[in-house]
Amino acid sequence: MAGSETPTGGTAAAPRRRGARWMTRVGLVLVLVGAVLLGWVAWQLWGTSWQSGRKHDQGVERLEEAWRSGQDSVELDFGEAEAIVRIPAFGPDYAVPVLAGTSDEVLAAGFGRFDDVAAPGEVGNYALAGHRITHGEPLRRMPELVVGDEVVVETREATYTYTLVTGGDDLEVGFRDTWVVDPLPTNPASGSEEGDGTPAVQPPQDAGGRLLTLTTCAELFHTSQRLIAFAVLSDTEPR
Template sequence: MLVVAGVAALGWIGWQYVGTNWVSARKHAAIVDRLERGWSDGEAEVHVDEGTAGAIVRIPRFGDDYAVPVLEGTSDDALAAGFGHLEGTAGPGEVGNYALAGHRVTHGEPLRDMPDLEVGDRVVVETATTTYTYELVTAGDALTVPASSGWVLDPLPTNPDAGGVEPPQGAGQRLLTLTTCSELFHTDDRLVAFAELVSSSPRRGR
């Protein structure tokens, strides 16, 4: 019985760290393809089994083929299919804070290499009509907060700790915030990186 239990445990671990990534990678690609086809047909967003998708994130530091869809909300299904757009935060390119959450391990691991991000790295967000380019103003490993730290999702995140990491302060900021687990395994803390909009242009292919 102990051997059976051990095999079952190893199988579960293998599924979590290999199987879910394989499944989610296929979901990412399928939803990106569905979005691009939908945009060509005049749809602003598409509805898939995991939720509603309306944008694609590309992070050049993570490779030319990095393309992860953004789904509305942060349900388990949404986060297994791409980035989750946190409810109540701004949309792409809008004044305020476009806040995205993504897994660092399992389920496609879109932010596994978050600590490698550096100030000045680009985060490109494509919608049906527009390509928004953000530049990181904080590094991927510069800020760790408890999961309960809601200030990072504010329209203008202001660190309650004097001198702490935060985006530039000023009215009318158009920000993007990335959040993920601070460790590869179980943790109650989050890594957070802030970026600001530097350009927008009509999406190529429109």
């Protein structure tokens, strides 16, 4: 009887060992998946901004070279660069190229210019979009902008200075509210007052106005709403 206990105990221990090995393997797989996910998040938050920062610098440098040679714009690997935006409130080194269109590739390389909008300095609305987080995040600090801050747009012909008439977080709209990029943006609520008694946020309703509009995500990790800031042309200086 004593000799029969050893095989029985060994038989019972084998499944336990196999189960422990499977649990160890599952644990290792979960750790690996977690590491991959963390790496992906880190790349989205920091890696893409580092990469896009290099694209910003490259775009600005290539565009300035093109201007010196008499070209209005330059074709880059990720789009056509045509202007440079500087926002003094964001620091003296802030310089981001503007590219035609608003595709993912364009927005990863700088500001995107909406289709069929006015050119810098022209009557109408020069409407731009930019990321608030990841991909260089040129408008991460958008909520810090206040009325009176300047947005400087440089082209080959001139430097255009626009002055904000609304703050960076004064207006939040849904991503389908395309009125903000109209030639003369008119808030649908402009006929009445907001709930707090203040007029609806919009630029001056001047048919001959020369406007600039900045658009970006309202929240860092949610994209269904947009922050909007309006500016009016206050100065033009030939290059």
